[in-house]
Amino acid sequence: MTAPSELPNKGPRPPGELQELERVWKIPTGFRLISAVNNQVIGILYIGIAFLFFLLAGVLGLVMRTQLALPENDLVSQDLYNQIFTVHGTTMMFLFAVPVVEALGVMLLPQMLAARDLPFPRLSAFAIWAYIVGGLVFFSTIFYDLAPKGGWFMYPPLTLKEYSPADNADFWLLGIGFIEISAIAGAIEIIVGTLRTRPPGMSLAKMPVFAWAMLIFAAMIMIAFPAVILATMLLEIERSFGWPFFSAEKGGDPLLWQHLFWFFGHPEVYIIFLPAAGLVSMIVPTMARHPLVGYRLIVVALIGTGFFSFGLWVHHMFTTGIPSLSLGFFSAASMAVAIPSGIQVFSWIATIASSKERFRITTPSLFVLGFLFIFTVGGVTGVMVALVPVDFQVHDTYFVVAHFHYVLIGGMVFPLFATFYYWIPAFSRNMLSERLGRWVFWLMFIGFNVTFFPMHIMGLLGMPRRVWTYPEDLGWGMLNMVSSVGSYILAVGVLLFVIDLLLRFRPTVENSVDDPWGAGTLEWLPTGAYSTRSIPFVQSRDPLWDQPNLAREVEQGLHFLPGAPTGGRETIVTSAVDARPQYIIRMPGPGWAHLVAAVFMAAAFLLLTVKMVTVAIICAVVSISACLVWGWKLDHGPGGGKVDIGAGIRLPTYMAGPRSHAWWAMMVLILVASSLYISYVFSYLYLWIVSPEVWAPHGSPALPGAGWPVGTALLLVAGTAAMVLTRWLLPEPGRREPAVPLLLALAAICLVGASLAEVWAHWSTGLRPAQNSYGAMVYMGSVINLQVVLAVAVLAGFAIARYLTGKLDQERRVNFENCALLYYYAAGQMLFGLLLLHGFPRLAG
Amino acid sequence: MAKLEEMRRPEQGTKAFPMLLYLSAGPLLWAGHLTFVYMAHTAICALAGSPAAATAVLLVATGLFLLPLGFLLFKQFRLARLLGLGEAIEDRSIYDGIALFANVLSFVGIAWSGLAVAMLSSCVLGR
Numbered sequence: 001m002t003a004p005s006e007l008p009n010k011g012p013r014p015p016g017e018l019q020e021l022e023r024v025w026k027i028p029t030g031f032r033l034i035s036a037v038n039n040q041v042i043g044i045l046y047i048g049i050a051f052l053f054f055l056l057a058g059v060l061g062l063v064m065r066t067q068l069a070l071p072e073n074d075l076v077s078q079d080l081y082n083q084i085f086t087v088h089g090t091t092m093m094f095l096f097a098v099p100v101v102e103a104l105g106v107m108l109l110p111q112m113l114a115a116r117d118l119p120f121p122r123l124s125a126f127a128i129w130a131y132i133v134g135g136l137v138f139f140s141t142i143f144y145d146l147a148p149k150g151g152w153f154m155y156p157p158l159t160l161k162e163y164s165p166a167d168n169a170d171f172w173l174l175g176i177g178f179i180e181i182s183a184i185a186g187a188i189e190i191i192v193g194t195l196r197t198r199p200p201g202m203s204l205a206k207m208p209v210f211a212w213a214m215l216i217f218a219a220m221i222m223i224a225f226p227a228v229i230l231a232t233m234l235l236e237i238e239r240s241f242g243w244p245f246f247s248a249e250k251g252g253d254p255l256l257w258q259h260l261f262w263f264f265g266h267p268e269v270y271i272i273f274l275p276a277a278g279l280v281s282m283i284v285p286t287m288a289r290h291p292l293v294g295y296r297l298i299v300v301a302l303i304g305t306g307f308f309s310f311g312l313w314v315h316h317m318f319t320t321g322i323p324s325l326s327l328g329f330f331s332a333a334s335m336a337v338a339i340p341s342g343i344q345v346f347s348w349i350a351t352i353a354s355s356k357e358r359f360r361i362t363t364p365s366l367f368v369l370g371f372l373f374i375f376t377v378g379g380v381t382g383v384m385v386a387l388v389p390v391d392f393q394v395h396d397t398y399f400v401v402a403h404f405h406y407v408l409i410g411g412m413v414f415p416l417f418a419t420f421y422y423w424i425p426a427f428s429r430n431m432l433s434e435r436l437g438r439w440v441f442w443l444m445f446i447g448f449n450v451t452f453f454p455m456h457i458m459g460l461l462g463m464p465r466r467v468w469t470y471p472e473d474l475g476w477g478m479l480n481m482v483s484s485v486g487s488y489i490l491a492v493g494v495l496l497f498v499i500d501l502l503l504r505f506r507p508t509v510e511n512s513v514d515d516p517w518g519a520g521t522l523e524w525l526p527t528g529a530y531s532t533r534s535i536p537f538v539q540s541r542d543p544l545w546d547q548p549n550l551a552r553e554v555e556q557g558l559h560f561l562p563g564a565p566t567g568g569r570e571t572i573v574t575s576a577v578d579a580r581p582q583y584i585i586r587m588p589g590p591g592w593a594h595l596v597a598a599v600f601m602a603a604a605f606l607l608l609t610v611k612m613v614t615v616a617i618i619c620a621v622v623s624i625s626a627c628l629v630w631g632w633k634l635d636h637g638p639g640g641g642k643v644d645i646g647a648g649i650r651l652p653t654y655m656a657g658p659r660s661h662a663w664w665a666m667m668v669l670i671l672v673a674s675s676l677y678i679s680y681v682f683s684y685l686y687l688w689i690v691s692p693e694v695w696a697p698h699g700s701p702a703l704p705g706a707g708w709p710v711g712t713a714l715l716l717v718a719g720t721a722a723m724v725l726t727r728w729l730l731p732e733p734g735r736r737e738p739a740v741p742l743l744l745a746l747a748a749i750c751l752v753g754a755s756l757a758e759v760w761a762h763w764s765t766g767l768r769p770a771q772n773s774y775g776a777m778v779y780m781g782s783v784i785n786l787q788v789v790l791a792v793a794v795l796a797g798f799a800i801a802r803y804l805t806g807k808l809d810q811e812r813r814v815n816f817e818n819c820a821l822l823y824y825y826a827a828g829q830m831l832f833g834l835l836l837l838h839g840f841p842r843l844a845g
Numbered sequence: 846m847a848k849l850e851e852m853r854r855p856e857q858g859t860k861a862f863p864m865l866l867y868l869s870a871g872p873l874l875w876a877g878h879l880t881f882v883y884m885a886h887t888a889i890c891a892l893a894g895s896p897a898a899a900t901a902v903l904l905v906a907t908g909l910f911l912l913p914l915g916f917l918l919f920k921q922f923r924l925a926r927l928l929g930l931g932e933a934i935e936d937r938s939i940y941d942g943i944a945l946f947a948n949v950l951s952f953v954g955i956a957w958s959g960l961a962v963a964m965l966s967s968c969v970l971g972r
């Protein structure tokens with residue numbers, strides 16, 4: 001392909017332009033570094049902390065292996081062992097695996113998409129700080145005998161108050177629930193980032209596979225995480241207030257937890273695997289010096305896995321006693337999900353096979369090959385346990401432990417190490433050592449297999465998982481010893497890596513090793529704190545291969561947006577499919593508000609755990625206030641006018657309505673809220689199927705009269721009308737319209753009133769939430785509504801304040817739109833809730 | 846290949862929502878099938894306790910989901926046109942390929958797990 005004759009901008013660039021870019025994007029120094037929001041800075045922090053959790057939880061793994069090396073060993077007590085495997089599993093899954101891939105997204109996506117930053121830099125910084133504080137406190141519980149002991153999936157009834165009376169379980173429920181919220185914040189960022197901040201010309205079909213993988217990853221988080229958030233809410237409420245969601249004697253069902261947990265938990269493993277697969281799809285073509293074979297098929301495989309993984313959760317429950325048709329159906333679905341993964345494996349092999357010259361064997365490629373081997377073995381044992389009779393046999397044995405470490409370590413840890421070796425040159429003065437890298441790889445590869453292969457056999461011999469020791473005469477000693485030795489070999493490999501990292505990793509934004517592998521994608525363009533000097537006009541999937549002068553042109557500022565025309569941080573927002581430039585998004589720089597918000601939010605959750613409710617509420621108020629301060633400065637308004645980005649394109653610097661990134665983020669948030677609500681509806685119907693005898697009108701007080709729901713619905717409709725009317729009445733810039741704040745307040749009052757009316761209606765019939773599962777579910781509906789209602793109320797208050805200070809009008813209306821969108825959603829959800837809670841029992845009873 | 850000229854006309858670009866729908870139509874049908882099968886069979890077994898009814902309903906449902914998907918496999922351009930995706934959009938053939946393979950995958954998925962429905966008696970406890 002020849003270089004395009006036409007470039008967006010002409011050189012040489014005016015003097016001072018580069019200096020302006022540097023000034024605007026300057027990374028704060030000294031202690032102020034913690035206020036930074038540049039994705040390279042917080043990305044490294046994010047990855048670093050996640051990796052720290054990998055090391056910490058890995059040490060716990062070593063402790064377990066040491067304890068199990070000999071029969072009847074007493075290095076750790078039974079109770080401590082229970083805490084250790086729980087914290088190991090929980091940390092690995094929630095504090096390492098998901099965060100580290102999200103961190104890679106924060107770190108790599110803007111570079112791959114040549115965006116100056118992700119669209120909401122402070123939101124990612126907020127999520128990261130919240131995760132750091134929350135995660136460290138959660139992990140430290142292991143030192144104070146406060147750690148949860150219910151295993152990483154925390155099944156009730158074991159985790160109910162009767163059997164786990166102390167606060168240990170609450171640390172899991174509140175801590176992890178909180179971390180999930182931070183993960184969702186990151187997911188919103190990633191969705192809007194991949195869809196809207198691609199460089200001009202990079203249509204969806206030219207997007208790097210990693211970006212596809214992250215897009216689907218984030219979409220899966222939106223659907224899956226709300227289920228476990230609901231589950232943790234239900235369990236925490238049952239533990240604290242006795243609402244019997246999981247207690248069979250009052251019409252609850254412990255299996256409801258399993259359904260909700262695994263509806264999250266199974267997709268979770270693909271949430272972990274897809275980004276890793278995306279990374280592999282970036283590394284393989286480079287090492288083969290050949291474009292990825294079967295790009296379309298890989299994208300299909302990612303989409304297919306994204307969907308199919310939601311249809312498998314019941315395979316974790318094969319032994320709980322469910323209708324045989326479910327067994328067959330979910331067993332078949334579990335086998336089918338192997339197809340998309342198989343497609344990817346074959347695409348990689350095909351790419352390797354079509355290498356120009358030979359496939360280059362570097363440390364990253366070794367880790368990729370190790371991944372292919374280990375992950376495939378794990379996939380095969382996965383199909384085995386998807387067979388119901390096999391699962392009956394090996395359920396809860398070490399066979400399962402072997403299987404999931406093969407897929408998790410093979411499927412994500414090995415690609416992660418490949419990633420470290422491959423991408424560190426883009427962010428460091430030095431590469432990591434290739435020579436040491438080979439040692440790291442072989443020690444890890446051999447150590448891994450020696451540790452985990454024998455576990456298959458132990459499991460077949462009947463050794464259950466989660467036992468702190470075993471008697472000698474069962475004959476498991478030898479295998480366990482081998483496995484423990486292997487874990488130390490693995491640990492030495494990881495240790496060598498850490499040493500290499502300390503010796504050679506020197507983070508930098510300007511002086512990184514440029515493109516040592518001869519790769520084709522944009523993250524290998526020369527960068528500074530401002531990302532690339534100008535934003536490239538992209539015409540192919542491997543631009544650096546197909547547009548040979550690209551790096552030079554970009555560096556000379558000949559592509560789009562070579563300066564900082566608004567005088568602040570900004571990047572180009574493009575259309576979601578074809579990536580045509582639409583407007584300039586102005587982004588915030590370093591700040592403290594999001595930091596305060598994150599730390600106090602974490603504190604609020606943790607204090608709730610230890611039942612210091614008053615202090616917790618104070619922290620929550622501080623946190624929300626900090627959010628308001630943070631939000632106040634975000635909306636710059638259209639005052640910046642239009643700016644020239646090159647090629648004669650002049651873009652507005654402000655956007656409201658369905659094109660704006662704020663609108664998209666709000667829609668994503670609404671999707672999250674609706675999947676939480678759908679999980680709730682599922683739970684309601686599920687408990688009804690299990691215990692129809694406690695449902696109104698026979699097992700509980702009769703429903704309130706029809707006047708209640710109808711009246712409540714009218715309130716909601718009135719509020720919605722007020723909101724619509726406000727949109728019409730928004731004045732032109734500079735004018736006033738006194739009805740606007742009044743209508744906003746009226747709408748908010750209608751919403752709050754409706755939610756209170758709903759609670760009162762049920763209360764007046766004598767129904768109480770702790771009475772039975774029906775009562776608990778009815779009031780739970782209001783709890784969920786209340787969250788959204790509170791958010792709307794805050795946004796409405798915010799919009800009113802914006803209006804009163806002259807910062808809200810017909811053009812500058814993003815704050816109003818955010819509020820209105822969430823309002824319409826809240827009203828819709830509550831109307832649906834009225835139908836369900838008042839209509840369904842009438843129908844079914 | 847994208848032209849610089851096209852970058853000047855953001856209004857004429859492809860719409861996001863129709864495109865996402867086009868790419869995921871098959872998987873969405875698959876999701877609908879899963880949801881329906883799971884709910885219908887749980888409800889029929891719990892309430893009516895009639896395995897024959899459950900099997901019959903699920904078989905019919907599987908057929909009903911395969912029908913539009915089969916149609917899509919051969920006439921996916923109809924859907925594209927319905928969604929307002931023009932012939933001329935950038936990289937059209939790649940999107941077509943993705944949609945086609947996704948439909949094939951979903952067809953296999955529905956047919957394969959539908960087979961389980963056909964072969965097993967429904968409501969006995971599996972353990």
Ligand code: HEM
Pocket residue numbers: 058061062064065085086088089090092093097150151152153401405408409413451464465466467468487490
């Ligand atoms: C680094 C080396 C690792 C070692 C030596 C190790 C060791 C172990 C062992 C021995 C158990 C079984 C405990 C028992 O059932 O008694 C276990 C459980 C588990 N591991 Fe690992 N593991 C390692 C890495 C990982 C990684 C990377 C992940 C996830 C990304 C992971 C996730 C889990 C989970 C989810 C459990 C189940 C915990 C539970 O039963 O609740 N492990 N690990």
Ligand SMILES: [Cu+2]
Pocket residue numbers: 265266312313315316
């Ligand atoms: Cu699973």
